[in-house]
Amino acid sequence: MPQGILYDSTLCIGCRSCEAACAERWGLPYNETIAAEERISAHKLTAIETHGDRYSRRLCMHCVEPACASVCPVGALQKTALGPVVYDPEKCFGCRYCVQACAFQVPSYEWNQRSPRMRKCDMCYERQSRGEPTACAAACPTGATKCGERNALIEEARKRMDDKPGDYFHKIYGLEEAGGTSVFYLSAVPFEQIGLRTNVPHEALPALTWRALELVPDVVSTGSVLLGGIWWITNRRAEVAKAEGKRK
Amino acid sequence: MIRRFPKLTVWRAIFAGIMLTALYATYRRAMYGLGGVTNLSDRFPWGLWVAFDILCGVGLAAGGFTLVAIVHIFNVERYKPILRPAILTAFLGYLLVVVALLFDLGHPERLWHPLVMWNPHSALFEVAWCVMLYTTVLFLEFVPMVLERFGWQKPLGWIHNISVPLMIAGVLLSTLHQSSLGTLYLIVPEKMYPLWYTPILPVMFYISAIAAGLAMTIFESWHSSRAFGRALELPLLASMGRVLAVLLSVYLWIRFLDLVHRHALALLMRNRMETWLFLLEIALLATPVVLLFQKRVRLNPGALYAAAVMVVFGFIANRLNVGITALEAGSGTHYVPRWSEISITLAIVAAGFAIFRVVAEYFPVFEIQAQPPVFSETGVTEEERIEV
Numbered sequence: 186m187p188q189g190i191l192y193d194s195t196l197c198i199g200c201r202s203c204e205a206a207c208a209e210r211w212g213l214p215y216n217e218t219i220a221a222e223e224r225i226s227a228h229k230l231t232a233i234e235t236h237g238d239r240y241s242r243r244l245c246m247h248c249v250e251p252a253c254a255s256v257c258p259v260g261a262l263q264k265t266a267l268g269p270v271v272y273d274p275e276k277c278f279g280c281r282y283c284v285q286a287c288a289f290q291v292p293s294y295e296w297n298q299r300s301p302r303m304r305k306c307d308m309c310y311e312r313q314s315r316g317e318p319t320a321c322a323a324a325c326p327t328g329a330t331k332c333g334e335r336n337a338l339i340e341e342a343r344k345r346m347d348d349k350p351g352d353y354f355h356k357i358y359g360l361e362e363a364g365g366t367s368v369f370y371l372s373a374v375p376f377e378q379i380g381l382r383t384n385v386p387h388e389a390l391p392a393l394t395w396r397a398l399e400l401v402p403d404v405v406s407t408g409s410v411l412l413g414g415i416w417w418i419t420n421r422r423a424e425v426a427k428a429e430g431k432r433k
Numbered sequence: 434m435i436r437r438f439p440k441l442t443v444w445r446a447i448f449a450g451i452m453l454t455a456l457y458a459t460y461r462r463a464m465y466g467l468g469g470v471t472n473l474s475d476r477f478p479w480g481l482w483v484a485f486d487i488l489c490g491v492g493l494a495a496g497g498f499t500l501v502a503i504v505h506i507f508n509v510e511r512y513k514p515i516l517r518p519a520i521l522t523a524f525l526g527y528l529l530v531v532v533a534l535l536f537d538l539g540h541p542e543r544l545w546h547p548l549v550m551w552n553p554h555s556a557l558f559e560v561a562w563c564v565m566l567y568t569t570v571l572f573l574e575f576v577p578m579v580l581e582r583f584g585w586q587k588p589l590g591w592i593h594n595i596s597v598p599l600m601i602a603g604v605l606l607s608t609l610h611q612s613s614l615g616t617l618y619l620i621v622p623e624k625m626y627p628l629w630y631t632p633i634l635p636v637m638f639y640i641s642a643i644a645a646g647l648a649m650t651i652f653e654s655w656h657s658s659r660a661f662g663r664a665l666e667l668p669l670l671a672s673m674g675r676v677l678a679v680l681l682s683v684y685l686w687i688r689f690l691d692l693v694h695r696h697a698l699a700l701l702m703r704n705r706m707e708t709w710l711f712l713l714e715i716a717l718l719a720t721p722v723v724l725l726f727q728k729r730v731r732l733n734p735g736a737l738y739a740a741a742v743m744v745v746f747g748f749i750a751n752r753l754n755v756g757i758t759a760l761e762a763g764s765g766t767h768y769v770p771r772w773s774e775i776s777i778t779l780a781i782v783a784a785g786f787a788i789f790r791v792v793a794e795y796f797p798v799f800e801i802q803a804q805p806p807v808f809s810e811t812g813v814t815e816e817e818r819i820e821v
Contacts, residue, residue, distance in 0.1 A: 226475065252620050258558035259543075259550040278546045279539020282557050284478035286620045290764070293475045294539070296468030301539040384623045394556050397616040397635045401559065405605055412506050412601045419508030 187268040188313055189247070189335035189367035190322065191342055194379055195352055197240040197329035199233055206324035207231045210309060227293040227304040231321060234380050239372075241379035242330065244321070245270065245291045245306035246359060247367035248389075253283035253292060255391035261303075268335060268367045269308035277303060288363050288385040308332075308367070335367055342371055364389030448783055455780030458773035462536060470773035474766065481770040484756025485778055486533030488614055489749050490526055491564070492638070495646030497523020497571060498607035505600050512673075514666050517578060517798045518657060519650050524571040525788055527564065529781050536777055556616040563610030570603040578796040612639040618755060624763030627697045628711045629755050633687070640684045641748055647677045648721075648744035655738045657793060671731040677744065678725035681718055688715075710750070710758045717747030 201220055208215035213228050223234045224243070231244040251270045254262040261276035262283055283303055284292045295301035309319040313332075317323070322332035331338065339357065346353045358370035362385045370381060377383045462470045473480050496519040503509050504516045535541040547561040573592055580589045592599075615638030622630055631637070651670050658665040692698045701708055721740040730736040761767055770778075792798065 255552075255554045256557060256620055257552055258555045258561055259546040260552040261550075276546060276550050277540065278543035279541075280537075280557060281473075281478035281539065282555070282617070284475060288621070288623050290476060294473075294478060295466075296471075296473065297466050299464070299466050301466055382623070386622055390620050390622075391554060393619045393622065393632070394616055395554060396632070397612070397619060398554065398556060398559065401609060404608060408605045408608060409601055412502070412604055413597075416506045416508070416597060416601070419506070423508055423510075 187249075187266065187335045187367065188308065188332060189268055189338045189369065190244070190308065190319065191331045191333075191338040191369045191371070192242050193329050193331075193342075193345065194239055194241055194370065194372040196327045197233070197242065198327055199235060199240040200326060201233050202324040202326060203231055203242065203321035203330055204229070204233060206320040207306070210312075210320040225291065225293060225305075227295045227302075230293075230304060230306045236379045239374065239379055241370075241372075241381065243291075243380075244368060245308065246289050246363070247306075247308050248363045249365040249367065250363075250389035250391050252286040252288060252363065252390040255394065256282045256286040258282065265310065267310065267313055269310040269313065270305075271307050271310050272303060272305065274302040286390070288390060289382060338369060342369055345371060361387040363387075364392075448787065451776070451779050451783045454776045458776045458780075459536075461773060462777075467537075467539060470771060470777075472768060472771045472774070476764045476766040477760070477768045479756060479760075480768055481757070481774045481778055482533055482537040484753050485749070486537070486781055487530055488752040488756050490530040490533060490781075491614060492611065492642040492645045492748060492752060493649050493745065494523040494526025494530075495607065495611060495642040496650040497526075497574070497646070498567075498604050499643050499646045500650060501574065501600050502604045505596070506604065512669060514799070515650055515654055515669060515673075518653055518793065519646070520571065520574045521578070521789060521792060521798050522649060522653055523646075524568075524575040525785050525792075527568040527571055529785050530564065531568070532784075533777075533781055556613045556619075560610045560613045560617070563606045563613065567603060567606040567610065570599055570606065573599055574603065578792075578798055582796045607642075608639065611642040612636065614638050615755075621760070621763070624760050625755075626700075626707045626759040626762060627695065628692070628700055628707055629759040631691050631695060633691060634755075637684070637688065637691075640680065640687070641751060644677060644680050644684060644744060645748035647673055647680070648741040648748070651677075651737060651741035652745060653789070655734065655741070657799065660790060661793065661799065663799060665734055667732065667734060667737075670737060674725045674731040674737050674740065677741075678722050681722045681725075681744065685715070685719060685722065707758060707762070710754055714747060714750040714754055717743050717750055721747070 204220060205215050207213075207230055208219070211230060213230070219229055222229055223232055225232045231242060234241045234243060247264075247268055247270050249264075251262065251264050254260075254264050254270055257277075258280060259276045259278055261273045262270060263273075264270050279294075279301060281294055281303070284294055292303050292305045294303055309317075309321075312319060319330075319332045322330045325331070331341070333341075339360065342357045346355055346357075352373060354372050354375055356376070358372070358376045358381055359366040359368055364387070370376065370379075372379050375383075458470055467473055471480055471482075500512060500516045500519040504512050531544075534544065538544065547558055548565075552558045573595075577589055577592055580586075580592075612635035615634035615636070618625060618630070618634055619632065651673060654666060654670055657663070701711070721743040724730045724736065724740045724743075730740065757768060
């Protein structure tokens with residue numbers, strides 16, 4: 186069953202335990218300076234953002250149909266059955282199309298490395314494969330970040346909104362964005378007020394490319410017949426003209 | 434013919450300057466990675482090298498497949514004199530695109546990865562394969578010039594035997610990847626400014642690439658006629674100018690309809706950077722249409738050349754707008770290329786001009802004067818020619 190993460194901004198106290206746990210899980214440095222950076226980057230794969238007295242959290246959304254995996258020309262990014270979108274740095278040749286294509290601006294690149302990688306959250310694929318929760322969810326003291334089965338999390342989110350209708354802006358961010366993600370947000374205010382991109386199309390993005398790419402076999406088959414035919418006609422015409430010219 | 438290039442030393446100095454600067458930039462690229470030489474960031478991962486070196490490089494080389502189709506598939510023989518320079522331009526263009534890729538890829542040593550690691554859902558995967566195969570086709574279309582030079586008849590015969598399927602493959606591969614370069618941007622509807630984002634971006638890329646290829650052919654014929662002191666194929670180029678005018682008016686008309694249907698025209702009322710750069714692009718493409726529809730302009734070499742240059746610049750403006758301008762606001766950032774990005778780009782362009790000149794001088798590129806009379810008349814030897 187596909188897994189997911191539910192982040193409830195109304196429960197988040199901005200303690201940044203998730204950031205520290207994530208850094209530890211990846212073996213990345215974590216100190217006060219890095220904690221103050223409110224932006225995901227190649228050395229900080231999740232970040233807590235402050236928006237007035239509210240918090241928000243950024244991490245990979247693990248789309249159901251991820252744009253990054255669809256555009257990667259070498260298949261370095263894969264959507265797993267378990268839910269996480271995982272990355273193989275050995276395949277990656279550094280075109281950064283994933284960084285360009287992501288509607289949530291999640292993938293980061295190691296710009297200053299001589300042997301660079303793309304970096305992003307992998308929803309603790311290894312841990313989840315062993316049945317353990319993600320590092321961030323395990324570290325969260327308030328339950329603001331919760332991991333579990335994707336469908337169960339959607340139910341849970343709906344229940345929270347129904348139980349306390351006054352506390353929530355009545356929508357789940359991630360349900361429709363980019364055709365659906367595996368990370369969901371609940372918030373007390375409209376999502377753009379906690380820094381989320383609300384202009385993301387509500388359809389799976391890979392379809393936009395595929396509509397053009399699926400025509401390739403048609404272009405090749407029709408085109409080769411057409412061009413071959415035109416060549417045959419024009420060439421024949423030239424031959425005939427030549428032969429007639431000789432006769433005269 | 435020593436006076437062919439009166440400012441030769443100045444040009445040489447500029448060329449050397451460009452190359453030396455680029456050499457230093459290359460050193461920095463190797464030592465400090467992309468972050469050391471570019472202004473790229475997580476918000477703006479594709480910059481000048483993608484928008485100019487790759488999008489423009491591939492598009493401006495489209496004259497190769499266009500003229501192959503005209504001369505060999507549609508059998509319009511009279512265009513033959515300008516076929517070979519177009520093929521040479523295309524071949525060099527694609528080689529230089531690969532050079533640019535080596536700078537832009539985070540792992541240039543893994544350039545071959547798409548060969549064995551497949552993802553048919555990726556437009557870039559398709560572009561990679563097409564560019565690879567088409568560069569091979571271009572090599573086979575170019576190599577007869579070398580073989581003729583040395584009189585190697587046997588391999589010439591082999592290539593001649595496969596030439597028709599080869600040429601058809603070349604036209605198809607070009608059709609695919611010229612349009613797929615537009616497909617690359619279909620995945621970012623939320624980031625791209627609506628003056629440029631359209632589901633028919635691949636079609637627009639294809640048509641404009643053909644226009645750019647024709648304009649480049651006029652451009653290079655004009656320059657080579659001056660550089661090599663040969664007659665300009667004016668009637669040919671003029672008729673090509675007419676084709677260009679028709680093609681560009683169709684292109685502009687489709688773009689207009691597209692903007693109307695997407696209700697994007699009203700955006701032009703906004704006083705924004707995007708509006709002005711869009712208008713610049715359209716002006717550069719529309720002015721030559723007006724010019725080229727007039728016979729006296731087409732038959733005036735200078736005016737024809739100016740119109741072709743405008744088309745080339747209009748094309749470049751379009752690709753830079755799609756690759757850079759259109760994505761800035763949606764990505765929430767501003768991108769200006771760093772000196773080293775510009776330096777590498779300049780060096781690649783300069784190398785293109787220089788190699789074209791050298792190859793055109795030593796191999797039978799301009800068929801009319803396969804043995805340029807200027808050399809036999811003056812008796813300049815090969816060694817002397819290198820010096821010139």
